[in-house]
Amino acid sequence: MASGSLAVKMPELPEVETIVRGLNQEVRGRKIMDVWTDWPGHFSRHKGGFKHFRSTVRGTRINDISRIGKNIIFEVSGSKIIIMHLRMTGRLFLTLRKSHFLRADSYIHTAFFLSGGRILAFSDVRKFGDIFILKRRKSEILAAPQELGLTIGPDALRIKFNELESALLYKKTVIKKALLDQKVIAGIGNIYADEILFTAGIYPLRRTSELSTDEIRSIFAATRKILRKAIKLKGTSMSDYRDIYGRFGRYYDARLVYAREGERCPQCGTRIRRIKIGGRSTYFCEECQN
């Protein structure tokens, strides 16, 4: 991928992981020459605003890119860390010229000009995304994310069974909400939450405190299974991105229940139902999930 799109829709953990892998291929080792934006709101979480962000980031070198939950972490020289969240509609592109990206995507509001003439462009239709930089090491973020402004718990692929179990037993809510709560487990969004609960055979409105150890084991295993499968399929949509629903993404085609209201359950043939939980659409099979 000499130049192209790292775009996904509805970036949850697998999509962010896919982007991070692409970034490590394409921008690791490059220097950040400058940053441009026409939407300073992208930097509203940064103390000091865009001007301060720009002066802090200019001249640093990107040493590594990783991820915590849905947050992208750029480790740059000078022991600093850029934290980027794509929220709902954020997409990243690599292009060669400014004129190119403005033509390619009219929703690009922020861009990083890198050494070697590369441009990392941040497209964001709804402008919910955010970027900030901390003068901290990555290890400090991992140790105390909450204190540094990252309201997240353990990453969904790194969480230990015991951590998940105690978090769920402690919570007083239903399992679907708990899986979407980034402080309980970080990285799961609405699509994968439904896929995980279907795979685990758990009814989404079950109270977390009433789940048995075996049921939590099922949820734990299903989380790893679904997220790994989605990463293997490179998330819901990559460079072949077509529409707002990610309809041409490879995981989307492989999905089990999400957005399949009225279709047959892949296990038992019962029609998939849709309900609202906490204002979010929830798809499940009432036969297979108890």
Added chain:
DNA sequence: AGTTGTGTTGAAGA
């Protein structure tokens, strides 16, 4: 043409 749904997350109120 106005309303609703879409998805993430933080803030505010009950």
Added chain:
DNA sequence: ATCTTCAACACAAC
């Protein structure tokens, strides 16, 4: 603490 509602914002679909 947890709930709901609203807010950020834009657009497709009804």
